[in-house]
Amino acid sequence: MQFSWQHHGQPCSMKRFLTDHGISMRLIKAVKHGEGHFIVNEKERTGAITINTGDVAGIWLPDEAGDPDVAVSQQPLAVVFEDANWLVVDKPAGLTSVPGPSNATDTLVNRVKGYLVAQRATNLKPHLLTRLDRDTSGLVLVAKNRVAQGMLADGHGIEKTYWAWIEGTLTPTRGTIDQPIGRVADQPRRVVTPNGQRAVTRYRVLATEHGVSRVELQLVTGRTHQIRVHLAAMGHPLIGDALYGGNERRLGRQALHAVALTFTDPLTGKRHSCQAAVPADIARARLAGWPVE
Template identity: 45%
Template sequence: MEFTWKKDNDIEQKVKSFLGNHGVSHRMFSQIKHNGGDILVNGVHGRTVDFLKKGDAVTIIMPPELDNDIVATSYGVLDVLYEDRNFLVVNKPAGMTTVPGRADREDTLVNRVKGHLKQQGATDLVPHVVTRLDRFTSGLVLIAKHRFAHAMMDKQLQAHTMNKQYYAVVSGRVPLDHDLIDAPIGRMDDDFIRREVREDGRSSQTEYWVEDRTPDATLVRIQLHTGRTHQIRVHFSHLGYSLLGDDVYGGPIDRGITRQALHAFYLSFEDPFTHRVLEFKAPLPGDMQILLDRK
């Protein structure tokens, strides 16, 4: 994978500093040096200590991320909404694990993305998950197709410039049309999985807007301002409006849905390579739509 930038000013600058301004980290320099990559200045091998002139073109050649036996390959169905040389946006169904683990090591989203890349003849075969979803949460997942794209998007995650929004169907009629839930979240004592609102927890903010109400449920649109484990589920359970189907946090399991009613429906971010703003939406899945049709 190659990336090229042209120096457009007369400011004295070394190759390393110039590339650092374009997102090439110290770790990336090490990978280029030790794993078969290269740095070119005007098409010729260059050094990081070389000074650049206005108009010089600097290219990095990233070493390929080769196939390995750690991650199995699956050729299962993949709902791809967008793809370019750097990124994939996939609509993940509920029930599919995002990354290999104890629940599934053979047919997760990552396994299927690896199969998709192999079918394309890609040389980089290590998918990098940027926005991860719980197994039973459906919706949009952003995947970087190589380590450099992942590093660039990780900066956006840290800066909270990526816009991710969710739909949830919660039990009861939420009275406020809009609110910000500001309540710290921490791990439950003696419980590895579950979280709860607690004074010694980490600061957590969830903003929501009511989109629809039925006699016994509410559709809310949600934007997270922090990224705590199970944040949406914990915050609405704390308010007394647990997500339908969410038996872990006390949600009703007799309404016709067999998983937490949570869907990542919206994603937007600035492409760090083209500087275009990309925007994606995934429609409400059928098992959640049925919950709202019962009026």
């Protein structure tokens, strides 16, 4: 795969040219160590390279073969958006994002790999740029190659919007939660603690019915379980979130859904906005008045 751009401006080094276009130092070092080529005006170049105005320069990298340790899953994958470099998929609740000891064959990564194999893609190593807890549903951004992955690895340019359903109503009905989050010994549970990492969540209450509020949230930081911890700390854990004190009988999993995802493609400058419908289990619970039993 080759990525190149035309240079306009004063002469500069290849390193400066590539970093200005979002290529990571990790990839530049990989090319220097023989994993690809530097390209100037369709010719391979080595050594000290100067890019002059009008030159078309970039890098060539070999396609990424699939990791043999990552199984191919043929289970369904809901694709919301796709182009040459990106996938946005709608992950169902109950599906783990990445393979692990408890599930190595049917996670989101396994399904994306299966989708790429079926599409006869040349790059078969998906890179998840956003992740969701197993029982959180909604949109996930996937880079289809390591160049794209490196350009958005820091999360800048990605905006994620969540809907959460809680009992009661937050007061005030909109605001910012700025509370540090840390671990509880070796447990999966996190808590608000003065010794934790800074965590910032913006929220607003969208509607309340049957004593249940739908809250829209945006993450300023990205701590583990951040929304779940912040809402629990305010006395309004997510419905179904037993780990943080929510009523599990009302849904059976935390009522959290990544409803919208917007990102700027650093390769084209285009802004892409995607939405995911409310999943069926939450829609059924809402129509039933969020029954306790």
